Amino acid sequence: MVVRRFSLWLRGKPLVADSMLAFGLLLLDMTGLADSDEKVVYLVIGGLLPLPVAFRRAYPRAMAALLLLFAITTTLVNHLLGDHSIHPALLALGIMLYTLVAYVGRVEGLLLALGLAVDSALSVTLLDQPVLSTVAFGALFYALCWTLAEFNGARHAYDAEVAARLAVADYDRERRTHEAVALERTRIARELHDVVAHAVSVIIVQADGAGYALRRDPDAAEQAVHTIASTGREALRELRRTVALLRTEHAPDQLPQHGTAGLARVVEMMRGTGLAVELELTGELDTIAPEVSLGVHRIVQESLTNTLRHAGAHPKAWVRVQRRVTDVLVEVTDSGGVPVTVPAGPIRGSGLGLVGMRERVAVLGGTLSAGRRHDGAWHVLATIPLSIESVE
Template sequence: MRRFSLWLRDKPVVADSTLALILLILDLVIARDSTNPAAFLVFSVLLPLPIALRRVYPRAMAVTFMVLSFCTSTIGFIVGDPTVHAALLGHGIMLYTLVAYVGRREGFWYALALVADTAYGMAVVTGFKLGDLAFVGIYLAFCWVLAEFAGARRAYDAEVAARHAVAESERERRAHDAVSAERTRIARELHDVVAHAVSVMIVQADGARYALRTAPDTTEKALVTIAGTGREALRELRRTVALLRTEQAPDQVPQHGTAGLARVAQLMRDAGLAVELELSGELDDLAPEAGLGVHRIVQEALTNTLRHAGAHPKAWVRVHRHTGDIEIEVTDSGGVPVHPEARIQGSGLGLAGMRERMAVLGGSLEAGRTPEGTWRVYARIPLAAPDTE
């Protein structure tokens, strides 16, 4: 049953068509009371049609339903048929759709048009009846309140889903960083093993060259040492390289440059963080390590902002490439989280990780609260990486 409900949620036309069919059946039931069945049946079929597409084209279908309602009253006046269509209950459905899926402003204008349409219908067809007016008012008020609850729940669910998407992206990023750190460790081990083995082989080869004629036994011993050391180094080299041969999936490789920064900003916007992104200078031809550094600093800073942001959080990201370095500045509006259950749980190592990355790149990082109460992260990455050999 739950699987069917989820499937139905993804197929709004199916559910709304069922609702339109119910209105059609209700209209057909009272068609026998009409004094002009032919005209009544035409509008019995036409009125429910916009209901079937109400969530696909909410504004257009609301206008269409309102026009059909006006035409129904006019035709009823012309043919002298005071029978009210049951399908006009769709007005409340349309009002609910606009408030819940579009906005209160559209719902307000539709309610005003509905008041005018109801007054017109009662004036020219049925006459003003206090009981009918009370029913219409209560019905529309109920639809509006129901739409408010449904809209608020949908907005909350969308925010939580977006924050979970950010959390999932954060987990993938940390997993990628862990793999990168492990590969770096393996590379250092490989460097140490090969450097040690080659150094031993060079020393032994130099000794063997000097002792070649005067001490053949010593030369033979040195050659045996060279061969053994070479074989051991080769075994270690093969073992280490085997660990490095695992390829990463394409979707796990971070996207650098302006496209990557835009993707991070959009991901945060979807999670409810208003991000203003300002990029200047050529950022698409950076060295891989510098491009990854910019990407990670912005991503980590925005994630921290989202994690600790208050109501209606905002962040301003500025990345500027100079001749010799790159400046990164991320500031936020500060505050306290308004939805603790949707808050992203971090490891508490975000700033430490950014500082370590800056240290590797030879850059600098400043992070702290400003006198205005906002949080600011400022980093500078030199374009000429320092030589660590």
């Protein structure tokens, strides 16, 4: 249990873990001190070789170049001094090759591999090392490090993509929950409006009638006052019931961030899942009405979520949002394809996303068209007017 906790703790502190690895290489290198004729030089070189390993994940390219420089320098110094001792700390070269391939890329790993080939050639030429054993050991060791890096790099990339997709799914569920709450609050607000408007209208009409009938027909005036009282009591009961419903729900602590920042946040999140997104924003989008900004945000969000679900193993999407003179144009196009799955199963929606987008655009007085083009890509095009007028 203690070892497991320590291992989990080290995962979050790469500098500590790499420093421990470097210290281990230092101790290993000290085992060859007895075979060296130049012990001071050996100690200096043995102390320098493990140093880049301690910072290999913080600065992988720079540390790889530095370690390769140390290795070539070691070969040249040993040749000049006539010292044919071997530094076990040179195993750090394989560790650095693994680091570049797993955390940076194959191109950088290939460049280091070429540098390692040069170092091996110098060792064979200048230090009279056996060609066959040196080449065979070096090729086998570096190939093993490269293969291990490919395996772990692919696993890390897969885990990161799955985690990103699950994060998008959680975000999508949270968004839908917030929208459901907002929809319920809108329904309650409309009900509240109907109750108050109806009650106030009745009270005003009855009060006017009672004023006219107060002297001519006291009975009618009394009936009107009675109606006013009963209507007021009923309206009060309805208000109390509606307020009680409002108090049972808690509004989200943070409202969605809209405008260019909100769109950039959605696009960045989708890119983390492996969805290649190109975003084009034109015009001043941060000063439009909140209702329009929210509509644009939701259309882009829902379209990209659908692209992630339905546009194949390597999906791409192009998003264009343009503020024009009288409206905002939103256009989302994807590459089309066959849905992919994750270990927990495919990420499925409720099937109401397109319906929800149409309803939202209709409420804002805009238009929306969506469908598959002749080339198989899915295309969403919406226009939302900048001026929103309330309709009773």
